Amino acid sequence: MEKVVYEWFLQYQDRVNMSGELILQKAKDTMKILYPQQESEHQFSQGWLEKFKLRHGIKSFRRFGESGSVDVQDMEKKLEAIREKIDKFPMKDVFNMDETGLFYRLQADHSLATKQLEGKKQDKERLTVVICCNEDGSEKIPLWIIGKYAKPRCFKNVNMSSLNCHYRANKRAWMTSVIFEEYIRWFDSRMHGRRVLFVVDNCPAHPKNIEGLQNVELFFLPPNMTSKIQPCDAGIIRAFKMHYRRRFYRQVLEGYELGQSDPSKINVLEAINFAVSAWTINVHQDTIANCFRHCKIRSGDVLPRNLEDESVDIRELEVVINNLGYRNRMDVNSLLSYPGENDSCSEVQSLEEIVSTVLNGEDEVEDDEERHVEVVTRKEAIVASRTLHNFWLHVENTPPEIVDAIRKIRDELQRESTFQKRQTTLESYFTKLP
Structure with missing residues (x-):
């Protein structure tokens, strides 16, 4: 219940005249939605309200219409104010974060966007990808990825810490105020011992009153200027999507060559791997x-x-898309700016929608449509590494770093295998003792 009330508070604090009485009423309304069969109305005291404010660092209420930044009418003056702020920080300590939607199975065919074609329609299964980097490009922060399902089936037995990203979920796969605050506090802890400026837009899901940050100063861009002065919107997200699409379509083409019936039906885990590789490598x-x-x-x-x-x-x-033989092929610009894909921040939700979002994020929901991927055994991985090693040794002009990387993989597999055998031997030895 409290998660719902706090999410409501974050979304509405700059849009209504916030008060303790209003929070208490929303707490009552939330209980009615959660427990509709309960006849008597649940009562919340001033003591509960004070503890609620204390737990969430709420020290005061900003009245609707009050602004937390200087209201400068002229756009050039606003830009000068932004420069004055950013000039106080070295380039390595200025970060920009932005979210983007990602239709991770999107086909490069206009026909599928408008009508069914041979039993298929455009797949708009989405993720939201949170991208953050600093001004000189020396730090690319690990991606946060938001999906619809808290625990997709493809995550079973997966070591999530090995993915080099963070995964969250809600019903719409959008950024929410709660996720944003969690992200900021996580980012603040990463910046330990530094003082950095965190530049972000005025999306409704970006609350301004996050208290207790030790290393990060939040700086919100004016809403009417974001598209012109936000670096992530100036080509960083486009570059990320281009490399994601390139990896995705290469696998689709490869799948058809291997005889798969619908290789575009990738699961969330595969999409995450493409996204992380595109960001960290490309x-x-x-x-x-x-x-x-x-x-x-x-x-x-x-x-x-x-x-x-x-x-x-x-x-x-373009070559990969051409090879896939789409009837009404999209050009690259259309593919990288697909209508509706960039919607990634939630608009203000009703209390009922907030309840649904919070409950959905806690449920273990599986995607029945995703392709099942078999778990690979260590023995199979060792055989595969040998095959890769032999393949690249016989390819003309193979870069040495590729062979070195495969050797490192083989060394790690052999080390793990040796450790497992040693454990088995020791356990067998001790079980034989009287």
């Missing part, structure tokens, strides 16, 4: 730094003369 430091400079949010910023050439990656994406 989005380069120069791309990020150029996008920050392009926005001119620091004094002296000029448009970069030599933008990173992404034409090779785009050509590869």
Whole structure:
């Protein structure tokens, strides 16, 4: 119940005249929704209210219409105020975070977007991906990914800490105020011993009154300027999506070549792996730094003369899409700016919707439509590593770092195998003792 009331508070604090009486009433309304069969109305005391405020760091209520930032009418003056703020921090300590929707099974075919074609329709299963990086591109923060299902079947027996990302879930797979606050506190702990500026837009799911941050100063961009001056919107998200799509369509093409009936039906785990690889491997430091400079949010910023050439990656994406033989193929720009995909922040929800979102996030819900992937045994992994090693040894002009990486994988597999055998031997020895 308290999670629902707090989520409601975060969404509505800047939109209504917030008061203790209103919070108490919403607590009562929440109990009615959660327990509709209960005849008597649950009562909440002032003592409960004070403890609620204490638990969530609520020290005062801002009246509706009051602003937490200077109201400057002229856009150029607003930009100067932004520069003045950012100039106080070195580039390595200025971060921008933004969310983007991701239709992770999207087909590059206009026909599927408008009508059924041979029994198929456009798949708009979505994730929200939270992207964050600093101004000079030296730090790419691990992705947070938000899905619809708390525990998809494909997560079974998966070591989630090995994915190099964080996963959360709610009914819409959108950013919410609760997830945003959790993210900020997690980010604050990562910045231990530093003082950094966290630049973010004015999405309804981004509450402003997060108390107790030790290392992070939140800085909210003016809502009417976000599309022009937010670095993640200036090409960073586009680069991420291009590399995600490239990886996705390569696997789809590979699946058809291997005789799979519908290789585009990837599950959430596969989508997460594509997303993490695209972000950590393919989005380069120069791309990020150029996008920050392009926005001119620091004094002296000029448009970069030599933008990173992404034409090779785009050509590869186009070639793969052409090879898939779509009847009404999308061009790359349409594919990277698909209508509705970028909706990622929740609008203000009704109390009933908040209850549903909170309850859904706690349920163990499985996606029945996703493709099942067999768990690979250690023995199978060892055989596969040998096969890969032999393959690359016989490919002309193989980069040495590829073979070195496979050797490291084989060494780790052998180390694990040796440890397991040693454990088995010791256990067998001790069981034989009288």
